[in-house]
Amino acid sequence: MITEKAPGKLYIAGEYAIVEPGNNAVLVAINQFVTASLEPSKLTVGNIISKQYQNNVLSWRRRGSELVVDNRDNPYHYILSAISIIEELAVLLNRKLKTYNLYINSDLDSSDGKKYGLGSSAAVTVATIKVVAKFYNIPLTKELLFKLASIAHLDVQGNGSLGDIAASVYGGWIAYQSFNRDWLNSMRRTKDLETILRTPWPQLKIELLTPPSDLRLYIGWTGSPASTSDLVDQVATTSYQETDSYHEFLTKNASCINKMIDGFRDADITVIQREITNNRHLLQELSLFSGVSIETTTLTNFCDIAEKFDGAAKSSGAGGGDCGIVIMPNSTKTAKMFAEWEKHDIKPLDLDVHHVTEIN
Structure with missing residues (x-):
């Protein structure tokens, strides 16, 4: 075998x-x-x-x-x-x-x-x-x-x-x-x-990329699965892709991600958190103009709770449900954050980063 x-x-x-x-x-x-x-x-x-x-x-x-x-x-x-x-x-x-x-x-x-x-x-x-x-x-x-x-x-x-x-x-x-x-x-x-x-x-x-040593990633699941291909198709088939707003979204996103990557290279968690929040706002704009639901009510609750505990949070992937992610410094506040998530039917996932060394 x-x-x-x-x-x-x-x-x-x-x-x-x-x-x-x-x-x-x-x-x-x-x-x-x-x-x-x-x-x-x-x-x-x-x-x-x-x-x-x-x-x-x-x-x-x-x-x-x-x-x-x-x-x-x-x-x-x-x-x-x-x-x-x-x-x-x-x-x-x-x-x-x-x-x-x-x-x-x-x-x-x-x-x-x-x-x-x-x-x-x-x-x-x-x-x-x-x-x-x-x-x-x-x-x-x-x-x-x-x-x-x-x-x-x-x-x-x-x-x-x-x-x-x-x-x-x-x-x-x-x-x-x-x-x-x-x-x-x-x-x-x-x-x-x-x-x-x-x-x-x-x-x-x-x-x-190498994350800052004090960076921690936390993940919460909304309990609502979403179809990535369907959501991507919805954006692709809207007339929004032909508008100036969409091209402005792409330009702003490129700047955001480049700054975030620089944050990893410089081991600067403040920059990474700032651009996580910025990227969340860009996705909210995309949702507004395209009519595609990306940040559900549960994901909004997830993000708002995380921000109360010094986290920078957003939906992960296509949104519409599935998971949200939080980037924050190593903290003792996570138990309270998790408890609040669970009150809103959000399940903390006990996951960690996996590093690949060899193929064969």
Whole structure:
């Protein structure tokens, strides 16, 4: 049995703007994981089994180099896409394709299956590619893993910045600048995989950040799952994207995120907190002009309570529910903050930052 895992993520700042190529965001990998385990199959049929979908075992067969799924109405789209892209590389490397059983387990959802918004689709994509690559003895660098997982994820979701993929691959705190996805889609139609992987991706930048020693990250869950792809689509399909207000939002966001990144480089928690608050206000403006609900009433309560205890807080990711994040100096006030959150049906999550060292 071969086992690999990939961490979940949280957006610290830069949501929505990051879907535009060349824009930046700050993310963090957290210590909850999707774990993928693989064993060769003794039969002509392979299975994909997930604890999160106990009544839905997905069976598949080989038809030459093609993986053929018996049940197409399934919740395993990201896993299948991940298998497809890493096996495309395996064929290029003259590996003989085999049949195997793949087991998936996730810590990224609540015990009753509700999503916390920790990037489970990205993490399962990354974990699947890692474990299948190990099975076929394909060495991976972080850059190669990011590119493979980005292609697989984009093939399924069709939108998004792939920042969650970057966090799951690189770990820790990162500054992520999104690449040109139209370029990638064009390359997929016209170039072979080897060329795409070897070519530098336009505008892509990933920088590991070191937080100030006294910085603490706290996370609260609103109890209301949200769909990132749906919310991003809502903003993308509004006429707001064609307005001066939207371009002003992008400009202000770029300035905010650049100052925040400088705050990390200078180990200045005051600057980081100031720009967290600034980014919250920018998202509120985006919500007002686009008509898309980003900061729900519960998230507003979450942020307002955190600010009472010297924290800088905002929604994380697409908003509309899911999690909020708080940046504050090391403090003894957190127990009171958590107690107030719980009075407003906000669940503090016992999570920490996860750092990735090696791939294989």
